[in-house]
Amino acid sequence: MKTTSTATTPAPRRPADAAPAARPEARVPWSAGCVADPTGALAFVVAExxxxxxxxxxxxxxxxxxxxRLPFTATGRGPLRAVLPGDxxxxxxxxEVHAEAPGAEPVRLRPGxxxxxxxxxxxxxxxxxxAVHLPYTSKFGNLALRTWLRAPHAEAGAVxxxxxxxxxxxxxxxxxxTPAAYAELRPAKDEEGEPLRAxxxxxxxxxxxxxxxAPLLAQGPRHWEVRLRPEGERGPDxxxxRLLDDLVDRHAVFTYPATVHEGLRARPYYSGGNNLAFRVTAVDPASAPAG
Known part of the structure; x- marks a missing residue:
């Protein structure tokens, strides 16, 4: 499934919903670059x-x-590589991503x-x-990995x-x-509201x-999850x-137009976990165009 987008990708950053990162080691001797292949396999390459x-x-x-734990291997006197399979x-x-030298304690790797x-x-x-494995740089400058594991999975494409x-x-x-398939918009956790079929x-x-x-706006301000029931009520939920690309955090990259009606604004967005969602918010009267 090929999709296109005019959005630009910013420099790698820590995901918005990442857990607090461990502080860097006082001395970190190694850094690792990551090279992916089409199967999703990720090679951690230590050049020095x-x-x-x-x-x-x-x-x-x-x-x-x-x-x-994954073994480091080398060809001749070149870099060391440890490969995480795509599946x-x-x-x-x-x-967290560490290196373990023989007989030594693990230390955090720096990103390459x-x-x-x-x-x-x-x-x-x-x-x-x-299965998706994406490297990123933690808050304290360490190499880290964001992972997803979904079975089954519904990959969002063009919006x-x-x-x-x-x-x-x-x-x-x-x-x-199947012919019984439908979509469902469901209020986010801890928010009230009736689920909506689509x-x-x-x-x-x-x-x-x-x-x-219109049904989203009718229930007022709240957040909505977007879900698929491909086999109807008795099948998977x-x-x-959107996971199958190289973006750890789509939330800051993709912005979609909004629908505004009677003081409310509805807009699709990607959450910090790259899940597709909707947000309905009240329009700030100060920002509304003059009538």
Whole structure:
């Protein structure tokens, strides 16, 4: 599924909803650049690996306690590489990236130069689950990893905002649309409101949603999750997200037009976790155009 966008990608930054990052080591001897391939595999490359031969890369889940170790390998006297497979089922969340030299305590790695071009519009066709691993720079300048693991998954593609409605095209992984399919807009956690059904059409894994704005505006200010029920009420309940590219945090990159009606504004957006959502807010009278 190919999509296009005129948005520009800013320099890498810490995701808006990331957990507090660990403070950097007093002395961090190594940095690692990350190189992705079309399968989603991520190679951590240490260009100046003095003292690290025979060591391992350590991924440590932040707040979860899970650890994954990958051996560093080298060809001749060149850089050391540790490869995380594209389908590695890392728990969704944030991971610290460490280097373990033989007989030494792990230390955090600094970020190097990344090449993530192979991830743009990646399509793991036929996959039952989608695993995504994206490097970023933490608040304190350490190399970190943001991961997603969705099974099944509904990948949002082109989002088009028109007067009165928003249409979303996308593709499912691990499931397919049936005649009973529909979309649902659901109030965000801890917010009141009645769920709203919306039209979902398509064939096989590909879908098209039509999300009317009027029902959203009628319930007043709140946030809405966008979900897909590809097999109707008895099938999976899937949160729409845009994960299959090289952007850790789409929230600050993509801005969509808004619908304004009777003092309320409705606008689609991507959350800090790259999930598609809607926000309905009151229009500030001071910013409204003069009548």
């Amino acid at each position: 690996p003095e003292g690290l031969a025979g060591g391992r890369l350590l991924l440590r889940q932040r707040g979860g306690g899970e650890e994954v 590695a089922p890392l728990a969704e969340g944030y991971w 130069l990344d090449d993530l071009r192979a991830l743009v519009d990646r399509d793991p066709e036929g996959a039952d689950a989608v 088009h905002v028109a007067p009165g409605e928003t249409t979303v095209r996308g593709r499912c992984y691990g499931t397919a649309l 039209e979902a059409t398509g064939e096989g894994p590909d879908f098209r949603l039509r999300l009317a704005h 899937i949160r729409l997200a």
